[in-house]
Amino acid sequence: MIALGCDHGGYNLMVAIKKYLDEKNIAYKDFGTDSEASVDYPVYAYKVATEVAGGGCELGILCCGTGIGISMAANKVKGIRAAVVNNEFGAEMTRRHNHANILCMGGRVITEEQAVKFTDIFLNTPEEGGRHDNRVAMITAIENGEFEP
Numbered sequence: 241m242i243a244l245g246c247d248h249g250g251y252n253l254m255v256a257i258k259k260y261l262d263e264k265n266i267a268y269k270d271f272g273t274d275s276e277a278s279v280d281y282p283v284y285a286y287k288v289a290t291e292v293a294g295g296g297c298e299l300g301i302l303c304c305g306t307g308i309g310i311s312m313a314a315n316k317v318k319g320i321r322a323a324v325v326n327n328e329f330g331a332e333m334t335r336r337h338n339h340a341n342i343l344c345m346g347g348r349v350i351t352e353e354q355a356v357k358f359t360d361i362f363l364n365t366p367e368e369g370g371r372h373d374n375r376v377a378m379i380t381a382i383e384n385g386e387f388e389p
Contacts, residue, residue, distance in 0.1 A: 242363070243297035245271040245284035247310065249347045250303025252276075256352035257301060257359050266363070269297060285313035285322075292341050293319035299341055301359060306346035314342050318383060321376070326350060331358040335365040339376045 242261065246254040251273060261268050271287040273279045281304045288300040300322075304310040307324040314322035322342035323334040326349055334340040343362045345355050381387040 241297045242266060242268040243271060243288040243291040243300040243342075244268050244302075245273075245288040245300070245310075246303040246347075247273060247279050247281035247284055247305070248276045249281075249305030250307075250310070250345065251347065253303040253345055253347045253350070253352055253355040254301075256356050257303075260356045260359060281310045282313040285310045286317065289314040289317035289320045289322065289342065293317050299363065300343070301362075302342055302344045303347055303355070304344075305348040307344040307349065308346070311342070311344035314344070321379065325358050325362070328357065328361055331361040332365045335362055336368045337372045337375075338379075339367045339372065 244254060269291065271284055273284060285302055288302055291297045292300040302310045302314055311322040311324045314320050320342055321338060321340045322344050323338060323340040324344045325331045325334060343359065345358060378387060
C-alpha cells in the first residue's frame with residue numbers, strides 16, 4: 241500500500257499519480273488535499289510520513305510546489321527517508337542506493353507525465369544491499385543520535 245499526500249502546489253501531479261496507480265491496480269491511502277485551494281504542506285507530510293514510519297504503508301508519495309518543503313517536513317519523522325526527485329536517474333537511485341521510503345516531487349518543477357514516470361521507477365526499483373545498507377544504517381544512526389564518524 242502506498243500513502244499519498246499533497247498540498248495545493250502538488251495537487252495536479254497527485255491527480256495524475258492516482259490515475260496511474262488505479263490503472264496498475266496499486267492500492268493507496270489518500271491523505272489529501274483534495275483541491276488546489278491553499279493548504280499547509282506540513283500537515284500532509286506528517287500524515288503520510290507517520291503512516292509509512294508506523295508500517296501502515298510500505299512507501300509514500302508527497303507533492304508540493306517544489307517537493308522541497310514537503311520533503312523537509314516528512315524527514316522530521318523518525319524512520320523516514322524522503323527524497324526530492326526531478327529526473328529518472330534520481331527516482332531510481334534514491335530507491336536503489338538510499339532506500340528512500342517517500343518520493344517527493346514538485347508541481348511547479350516537473351510535468352504530470354514526469355511525475356507518473358518517476359513514480360513508476362520509484363515503485364519498481366529494488367533496494368540494493370551491500371555498501372548501501374551500511375550507509376543507510378549510518379543515516380539511521382545519525383537520526384538516533386548514535387552516529388560516530
